[in-house]
Amino acid sequence: MRKKLNIGLFGFGCVGSGLYEVLERTPGFNARIGKICVKQEGKNRALAPERFTYNMWDILDDPDINVVVELIDDADSAYEIVTAALKRGKPVVSANKKMIAAHLPELLTLQKRHNVPLLYEAACCASIPVIRNLEEYYDNDLLNSIEGIINGSTNFILTRTAEQGIGYDEALRLAQERGFAESDPSLDVSGRDAANKLAILALHAFGTIIHPDEIFTVGIDRLGELEFRYAAEKGCKIRLIARASRNAEGGIICLVAPEFVRPGEWLYGVNDEFNGVITRNTFSDTQFFVGKGAGAFPTASAVLSDLSALTYDYRYEYKKAGAGRLGYVQQEIYLDVFCRHPRNAQGVAECFTEVKEQYAFAEAGFTTGSLSLSRLRELGELPGTSIVLFGINDAGKTISGVVKKELQEA
Numbered sequence: 001m002r003k004k005l006n007i008g009l010f011g012f013g014c015v016g017s018g019l020y021e022v023l024e025r026t027p028g029f030n031a032r033i034g035k036i037c038v039k040q041e042g043k044n045r046a047l048a049p050e051r052f053t054y055n056m057w058d059i060l061d062d063p064d065i066n067v068v069v070e071l072i073d074d075a076d077s078a079y080e081i082v083t084a085a086l087k088r089g090k091p092v093v094s095a096n097k098k099m100i101a102a103h104l105p106e107l108l109t110l111q112k113r114h115n116v117p118l119l120y121e122a123a124c125c126a127s128i129p130v131i132r133n134l135e136e137y138y139d140n141d142l143l144n145s146i147e148g149i150i151n152g153s154t155n156f157i158l159t160r161t162a163e164q165g166i167g168y169d170e171a172l173r174l175a176q177e178r179g180f181a182e183s184d185p186s187l188d189v190s191g192r193d194a195a196n197k198l199a200i201l202a203l204h205a206f207g208t209i210i211h212p213d214e215i216f217t218v219g220i221d222r223l224g225e226l227e228f229r230y231a232a233e234k235g236c237k238i239r240l241i242a243r244a245s246r247n248a249e250g251g252i253i254c255l256v257a258p259e260f261v262r263p264g265e266w267l268y269g270v271n272d273e274f275n276g277v278i279t280r281n282t283f284s285d286t287q288f289f290v291g292k293g294a295g296a297f298p299t300a301s302a303v304l305s306d307l308s309a310l311t312y313d314y315r316y317e318y319k320k321a322g323a324g325r326l327g328y329v330q331q332e333i334y335l336d337v338f339c340r341h342p343r344n345a346q347g348v349a350e351c352f353t354e355v356k357e358q359y360a361f362a363e364a365g366f367t368t369g370s371l372s373l374s375r376l377r378e379l380g381e382l383p384g385t386s387i388v389l390f391g392i393n394d395a396g397k398t399i400s401g402v403v404k405k406e407l408q409e410a
């Protein structure tokens with residue numbers, strides 16, 4: 001029989017209040033929210049004051065609360081809350097990708113030591129059920145890569161600025177108003193939020209534990225008019241893409257960066273706060289998931305799904321993280337790149353192995369061509385540069401490319 005859930009809820013912002021409403025509108029679901037812990041006393045709330053507490057121990061030490069749902073915007077406090085709950089044997093649902101990605105080894109250990117689950121489907125791509133699919137459906141060695149648009153705010157900003165002509169600041173303000181952006185939006189636009197999610201996805205896809213700081217990450221915060229004009233002239237869109245793929249040596253390559261997306265590609269039609277995730281597999285070939293990647297109800301729906309999973313004692317088994325897991329490699333992959341730079345920038349051309357185009361205008365110029373990942377790091381550090389990828393080139397030898405060749409030869 002399914003358990004009745006007595007929820008202790010942390011956070012009553014965009015997602016927390018969204019969850020409250022989702023539960024109200026799902027009467028058949030056997031769960032009630034007991035106490036709600038928030039931060040600021042005296043703030044106007046939609047519920048009666050007696051529903052709230054400002055003391056986390058009111059929830060954590062309450063023996064009647066049998067599930068903790070952590071939906072706050074402070075990663076350090078979230079870690080304190082989640083670890084305290086797990087140590088008390090209380091199952092936890094969280095949406096806090098920053099906290100989870102930064103503490104994967106400790107969180108795995110605590111779940112094992114205290115034999116208690118931590119679920120976090122909402123932390124990656126909100127409404128798209130990607131983590132449980134990676135855990136259960138792709139429970140074998142046939143998954144070669146996972147890539148996609150995994151940050152709703154930046155996708156919203158890119159859609160609105162480039163394709164609808166709204167200014168960057170206005171698009172960011174709209175994303176914040178609609179509850180898509182992080183409380184600290186620099187996490188979104190710098191690409192770090194996508195890197196946090198990619199670290200979590202890499203664990204469930206390949207068993208690889210990577211700290212998000214290790215992932216080569218370029219945000220959308222340096223993109224300018226020239227890049228958007230170049231994209232429009234080529235009939236492309238610019239999207240922030242995160243990718244984790246096996247390489248030929250059996251390791252994992254991860255990166256997050258803006259990329260040109262061409263018409264006809266799966267991600268071309270993924271606009272606004274939608275996310276799109278592509279898996280490439282040896283036998284099933286390519287699969288594509290799309291759905292809302294941010295916002296109160298889409299995110300709360302993933303929390304609800306985790307709560308439902310807890311009623312039948314579901315937990316992540318992290319099967320791929322055991323013996324034989326794939327290690328993280330910063331191997332020399334090669335990429336095709338567009339780089340905008342100051343007109344007479346020094347050192348740009350030297351970073352490229354092969355230059356394809358080079359143009360100079362009144363103040364700025366751009367260079368396109370191929371270069372290695374380590375040279376791309378150097379390029380990104382040169383003052384006034386902005387980078388957009390065309391993609392990994394053939395010299396990159398991702399395993400999907402290698403596998404395809406082997407299959408063709410067979």
Ligand SMILES: NC(=O)c1ccc[n+]([C@@H]2O[C@H](COP(=O)([O-])OP(=O)(O)OC[C@H]3O[C@@H](n4cnc5c(N)ncnc54)[C@H](OP(=O)(O)O)[C@@H]3O)[C@@H](O)[C@H]2O)c1
Binds near residue numbers: 016071296
């Ligand atoms: N928004 C989305 O679309 C989305 C999507 C996926 C995942 N997430 C994740 O979901 C989490 C919540 O995001 P959100 O958009 O709902 O944030 P939010 O609207 O800013 O709300 C944050 C809530 O956390 C509470 N809070 C902050 N520090 C606290 C503490 N130490 N103790 C107790 N409560 C505390 C705040 O209390 P006060 O009300 O008193 O200020 C507020 O109610 C974040 O981890 C975010 O990354 C959000």
